[in-house]
Amino acid sequence: MSTDSFPYSTHLNVLYSFGEVIDVPALVAANGHPWYNQTLCQVDQSVVRLGIVQGEYHWHKHDAQDEFFYVVSGRFLIDLEDQVVDLAPGQAFVVHKGLLHRPRAPEKTVILMVEAAGIVPTGDT
Template identity: 40%
Template sequence: MTSEPINLDAALGSFQEFWSPRIVTKINDYDVRIAKVQGEFVWHAHDDTDEFFLVLDGELTISLPDSSVLLRRGDVFVVPRGVQHRPSSADGASILMFEPTGTVNTGDHDGDMPAHVASTAGRAL
């Protein structure tokens, strides 16, 4: 990556797509990713890794099989490995995630992919 600091506001301002995470840096074998989100993602799970979410701006709801969790700016939540979940944001949000390098954001989802969702292991900033 780079030896210079990365300003997350500037990084988020460098792209417009929703549900298309950008890799801002790496730590050990993990990507630090940011994304803009709006609307609903897809139901999915990650069998081999937990998924860490930090809300930078807005509100994010994470639906789980039997409940949902509302995250506001500054809130963090970890979805345990293997747990089905669907993030969504009615009014839009910006999030930061830690995921092992190479983890595909749509996990085990094997149905139709909505046009607004990019299935990716993250894109360079």
């Protein structure tokens, strides 16, 4: 599934190399898209991504990869089939591979995600 068919601003390129300082507040200040996702760096076989989000993503799953979400600021909700995970700043949650989920943010929210480098953010289905 391509990220091109969705109304998100998804950037899979690695923005920072080893040894570079990553200035998250500057990236947040420079972005105005309501659902922005930028790969910051690679750590072994995983990537760290910055999300600046507001609104709803679509329901999806990742058949072979887990996703880690950490809330920097705002409020982040993860809808699962049987519950809603409500995260505040400083809280994190792992969505296990194969689990259908829908991320959403009722206000501008900044998150960090850690996931496999080859993951397609929009999901496998």
